[in-house]
Amino acid sequence: MKTQTITKDSIIEAYSDYILIHGERPKNIYQFAKDLNTTEQEFYKYYGNFEAIERDYLKILFEKSLELSISAEGYASQSSKEKLLNLYYIFIENLTLNRSFVLELLKGNARQMMIKMQSLKNLHKQFVETLHFEELELLKKVSKDLQRWNDKYREEILWLHFISIIEFWKNDQSPQFEKTDLYIEKTIDTGFELIDNEPIRKFIDLGKFLYKEKFGK
Known part of the structure; x- marks a missing residue:
């Protein structure tokens, strides 16, 4: 079976969905990657463990917020x-x-x-x-x-x-x-x-x- 291309965003979305549905972290990265139709090797290109996803999540929301804020007209003034x-x-x-x-x-x-x-x-x-x-x-x-x-x-x-x-x-x-x-x-x-x-x-x-x-x- 051909593996699916994943991105940091798709990993975060799948991880958040899993947490909300199951109320706990996935059992291991192998099973989580398999559910994404990908491999552990592909997962590790983006994150070393589940804790890294959690540390990254709020930072990403802040980055997106900052980008939007800076793009507002008149920001420099x-x-x-x-x-x-x-x-x-x-x-x-x-x-x-x-x-x-x-x-x-x-x-x-x-x-x-x-x-x-x-x-x-x-x-x-x-x-x-x-x-x-x-x-x-x-x-x-x-x-x-x-x-x-x-x-x-x-x-x-x-x-x-x-x-x-x-x-x-x-x-x-x-x-x-x-x-x-x-x-x-x-x-x-x-x-x-x-x-x-x-x-x-x-x-x-x-x-x-x-x-x-x-x-x-």
Whole structure:
């Protein structure tokens, strides 16, 4: 039987379908490749294991969101705040289009989620480095607890804020997740003053812990 040509997109689509139908990862790569009418060898051209697919998924959604955001007319003249708002709105829309799988993907404790978000974090950092920090009200109003951190690694503060948006969206039950859009706007304007619920606080605490482990020695 002739094997089917696969792509990174087709692997991700098949993997997400499998997770949503079966509620767990495929038993092994051999069987998963066979279900795709291809071979393990072809699969390994794109990913080394299932964990790599999961780490790549949110990054790909972010890349697509960023491409769409940058393609908007007048992007170059937008303020840093406008760039953040537009990108985050688009990213949340993409998360919503794939909500069932994203929620499955982000199950687990905070540390497990941070591992799955590592590729996304690297891409987010690259984007943040293009912004002019002095324009962002979020950083002006950051709590004193994080102010010393702000001096050296301000992108880490924005990363924690970004995580809080994803966490808020996960728990948002409003129609069309309109409260998440409001949360994005209000927190960029007011900083961490509105980040006051326990799940988000745990993410911030973990982020500060990991930061101290990496940079505090």
